[in-house]
Amino acid sequence: MNKYKDFDGYLKEYPTTDGYFGKYGGNYLDDPELIKAFNEYAEGYYTIAQSAQFIAELRRIRRDFQGRPTPVYHCQRLSNMLGKTQIYLKREDLNHTGAHKLNHCMGEGLLAKYMGKKKLIAETGAGQHGVALATAAAYFGLECDIYMGEVDIAKQAPNVTRMKMLGARVVPVSAGLKTLKEAVDAAFEAYSREYKNAIYCIGTAAGPHPFPLMVRDFQQVVGDEARSQFLEQTGHLPDKVIACVGGGSNSIGTFIPFLADPVEIYGVEPLGKGAAIGDNAASVNFGREGVMHGFNSIALFNPDGEPAPAYSVASGLDYPAVGPEHAYLHDMGRVNYVTVDDNDAMEAFFMLSRYEGIIPAIESSHALAYAMRIAREGGRPCSCLVTLSGRGDKDLDYVVEHYGYGDEFLDKMAEKREKA
Numbered sequence: 445m446n447k448y449k450d451f452d453g454y455l456k457e458y459p460t461t462d463g464y465f466g467k468y469g470g471n472y473l474d475d476p477e478l479i480k481a482f483n484e485y486a487e488g489y490y491t492i493a494q495s496a497q498f499i500a501e502l503r504r505i506r507r508d509f510q511g512r513p514t515p516v517y518h519c520q521r522l523s524n525m526l527g528k529t530q531i532y533l534k535r536e537d538l539n540h541t542g543a544h545k546l547n548h549c550m551g552e553g554l555l556a557k558y559m560g561k562k563k564l565i566a567e568t569g570a571g572q573h574g575v576a577l578a579t580a581a582a583y584f585g586l587e588c589d590i591y592m593g594e595v596d597i598a599k600q601a602p603n604v605t606r607m608k609m610l611g612a613r614v615v616p617v618s619a620g621l622k623t624l625k626e627a628v629d630a631a632f633e634a635y636s637r638e639y640k641n642a643i644y645c646i647g648t649a650a651g652p653h654p655f656p657l658m659v660r661d662f663q664q665v666v667g668d669e670a671r672s673q674f675l676e677q678t679g680h681l682p683d684k685v686i687a688c689v690g691g692g693s694n695s696i697g698t699f700i701p702f703l704a705d706p707v708e709i710y711g712v713e714p715l716g717k718g719a720a721i722g723d724n725a726a727s728v729n730f731g732r733e734g735v736m737h738g739f740n741s742i743a744l745f746n747p748d749g750e751p752a753p754a755y756s757v758a759s760g761l762d763y764p765a766v767g768p769e770h771a772y773l774h775d776m777g778r779v780n781y782v783t784v785d786d787n788d789a790m791e792a793f794f795m796l797s798r799y800e801g802i803i804p805a806i807e808s809s810h811a812l813a814y815a816m817r818i819a820r821e822g823g824r825p826c827s828c829l830v831t832l833s834g835r836g837d838k839d840l841d842y843v844v845e846h847y848g849y850g851d852e853f854l855d856k857m858a859e860k861r862e863k864a
């Protein structure tokens with residue numbers, strides 16, 4: 445099923461120099477100033493980021509500032525309770541700021557420094573990317589402008605406070621629905637004006653070339669560490685590697701080092717409330733090929749060709765497209781894109797908290813829920829390596845308001861499973 449042997453020379457071939465993974469990727473922006481800016485960016489990345497000095501400095505930052513390597517942890521209590529499958533977590537929740545996003549933000553910040561830029565520009569929806577980028581800006585002594593819809597600013601007060609505390613400027617966007625889409629437009633517009641002085645930082649492995657490449661490379665530290673840690677702890681490779689997919693950064697960083705291994709790989713998309721349009725954000729499962737946000741990939745479209753509304757209980761997963769490399773790995777049959785709905789994700793959220801003392805991000809709970817499904821199905825005992833992309837502190841107020849502390853919810857889920 446998985447043609448892993450074909451992936452030996454993969455990294456040398458993909459993406460092509462103009463940013464294609466098969467037919468996916470590229471740069472479909474129509475503003476000539478922006479195209480110029482992204483080309484300069486790609487050139488900077490290809491030359492600077494391969495230098496020994498850049499690599500050594502990034503390695504030091506990962507160790508001394510981010511606290512890497514993050515551990516791989518064997519969930520013995522949870523595994524034993526579910527059956528014979530052994531679940532292991534790659535603990536990105538223990539990366540500084542509590543999620544994997546800082547891995548690429550520090551890379552982008554370091555690149556800005558080497559390219560002589562003075563400012564980082566980005567948009568943010570739930571605020572997680574904004575906080576990670578503001579952290580990088582503070583570390584490197586760069587200015588930081590974060591564009592955010594006014595509706596999101598009101599909803600995400602704690603993250604707005606964090607960004608301001610870190611010295612970033614949060615720029616309110618009042619156009620349209622005042623959420624992420626308008627913030628993206630405003631940030632792109634600012635970047636086309638300011639690119640001589642600033643660089644733009646996308647929050648995931650999507651967007652026009654070179655972002656899918658760059659973010660993948662900066663996130664690969666997750667998979668590289670996890671692979672050697674797992675080998676050292678168990679003496680073998682995991683049978684299955686699992687990560688959640690929003691735009692696809694923590695997952696692609698996890699998957700890349702395993703592509704040429706005899707390992708099954710699963711990208712978990714959010715099924716939200718169900719299969720209907722607007723009820724989920726499972727782009728690969730329900731979407732089609734098309735250009736969205738300046739790159740060609742698989743995305744969720746309305747019948748009129750506009751981006752479809754995306755929904756998930758995890759705000760970090762509600763993006764209507766997926767990075768182009770995931771579209772390619774899907775077409776190649778190398779990665780299985782599966783779905784987990786809100787309820788299964790929330791059950792995993794509460795169970796990991798209770799059985800292992802780790803409160804996960806709701807995003808990451810989707811990946812864990814898929815490993816739990818494998819364990820419950822009770823086939824041949826196997827080992828699952830799950831990337832826990834972040835911690836759940838940011839989600840606690842929301843969870844308590846909608847699901848309480850989990851007692852009733854877990855009873856209800858157990859009842860449902862008994863009936864099934």
Ligand SMILES: *Cc1c(COP(=O)(O)O)cnc(C)c1O
Pocket residue numbers: 543544545572647648649688689690691692693694695760761805807808833834835
């Ligand atoms: C943003 C986020 C995600 C989703 O983003 P990817 O680019 O798909 O990795 C997943 N988990 C957490 C904790 C996040 O903050």
